[in-house]
Amino acid sequence: MVKPCPKEMKCDVELSSYAIRDAEEYKNFCDRQKDQRPQAEEVIADIAEHLTTIHLSRCGRGKRCLYEGSTPPEGFPNNWSGASYCTSDLSIHKNGEVHIWDKGFDDEGNQVWGTKAGPYEFKPAPKSKYDDMFSPLNFSAPLSLEKKLDKAYVIDDQ
Secondary structure (H helix, E strand, O other): OOEEEEOOOOOOOEEEEEOOOHHHHHHHHOOOOOOOOOOOOHHHHOOOOOOEEEEEOOOOOOOEEEEEEEEOOEEOOOOHHHHOOEEEEEEEEOOOEEEEEEEEEOOOOOOOEEEEOOOOOEOOOOHHHHHHHHHHHHHOOOOOOOOOOOOEEEEEEE
């Protein structure tokens, strides 16, 4: 969920992520015909518990990014693959790329999952890959943002 930051926060955008109840149902989502994808009401029903919130701020002049931010240093609780908490750093670049660096840590502070060399890089997909991709998900958002993100992304898992 993307929404403006609360006024008392020193950020521009709040990005919250949630687990999906049945991840198998969403595998190869973009490669399926529209009638083979979960419909909007199914998507809403499949949203499970809150995972993380990242607070993003506009990047300063001269930087490659438009927005950047991270979770609080203490992260969020997480129990995947031996982790006890996780952190995320995210940046949205002027060229349309999204870079995210998710890491899970155990109780001793050792990293137990996530990339170590750098972030995952999501690059804009060719237009033919995302035509009408999200049309079944076109339900009204509770808040509108000043600028819509109109690109789809593919992962570049180096």
